[in-house]
Amino acid sequence: MPKRVDHAERRTDIAEALIRVAGRRGLHAVGMRDVAAEAGVSLRLVQYYFQTKEKLLLFGLEQLAERFGERVSARVRAAGDSPGPRAMVEALLMAALPADDESRTFHHLYTSYAVLAMTDRALAAQPFIKNPDAAEDALTELLRQAQEADLLDPDVDARLEAAGLLAMSAGLGTSILVGQRSPESATTVLDHHLNRIFRTGDAVLT
Amino acid sequence: MPKRVDHAERRTDIAEALIRVAGRRGLHAVGMRDVAAEAGVSLRLVQYYFQTKEKLLLFGLEQLAERFGERVSARVRAAGDSPGPRAMVEALLMAALPADDESRTFHHLYTSYAVLAMTDRALAAQPFIKNPDAAEDALTELLRQAQEADLLDPDVDARLEAAGLLAMSAGLGTSILVGQRSPESATTVLDHHLNRIFRTGDAVLT
């Protein structure tokens, strides 16, 4: 073989170019030529590493979900040291809100992909079921721990509560992106809910 | 003027054709030719009544939001007779969940439009701020009434609670559309929340 280049690395480079340009102009507006230009390679190369646009999109979604999952769990881990379970719950939910650019891009593109998945039933069943389920499991576990530490209202069903909180966070995220609500307002709404669920009325929000 | 046709009527006909075909194949996949075929008219006519695709899309969104608003308020009104405020709250939230075809189409397309609105900041600022705000006002009012009738936990902030419930409903709706969650499961989550907010533990869900 000649230059023997690392295919995996090349693919993630291109996929991140896709994420960047799609985050700027919208997923519906990006073509392979845009991705190629953003990545600084020729159109032919994008075709070479991903044979078809559909495969590129699919890989981009996986990349997006993976990166965001790492971001959230990093924040939860960082919050794990100090004030207890509620801080971790808040870290998880707040990290999911589109307050900074990275999170905005994620929400924007993830929603775009979700819309595609509504018709192309086959497209990426995994990322839209497996990842949210994992998040729900993680949040459920955090709530259970809080419940065992007697910090939580005992008559909440941890699993149902986790599902509700995540759905609420997602819904608030969308309303932020479309300009209906400010990130601060969304934080207030979330915190109000947590205040009623947790026994201590302390707000630890940012 | 010759045949003097009712422009407004024609426009809504075409817009509903747009909604039908977009609901089937996805908003990203419909062109003016598809809309024309679905409406049973020529491409030229679609151009004639809407000069540009953007105007067609805009009118379609207004039409969509209007129809859905009527649907929800009709259901709330229908539930207003019998068992009290909670039934109306449930009616509002449940009507917004994508359980039937009409509601599924609405969620699907509304989300598609929301994605477009994230980049085309100008596109339809109204429908994505005015309508949700109106829904929030209505739900807030219902919650306040329940609170005055002493049916509600007195330490809930009606406005914040309304915002949270609507965001949760929207988030659950999306998770249904992507196949992560069943409508029944979403209903359970919503009802669990209402059970903790309302003083009576009665579930009046469908």
Added chain:
DNA sequence: AACGTCATGGTACGTTCGTATCACGAAACC
């Protein structure tokens, strides 16, 4: 040293899309 294969560039092809143009019948107005 020759060869085959990998990485890459350039470019062409066929399709589809939104929009514009030309044409024409019919009806209302003076």
Added chain:
DNA sequence: GGTTTCGTGATACGAACGTACCATGACGTT
């Protein structure tokens, strides 16, 4: 009753898109 205006059809145009094809260095293998 002629003229103007409205509703409608058919079709053409230019751009953009995804994909396919052809060519050509560069390098490891034999």
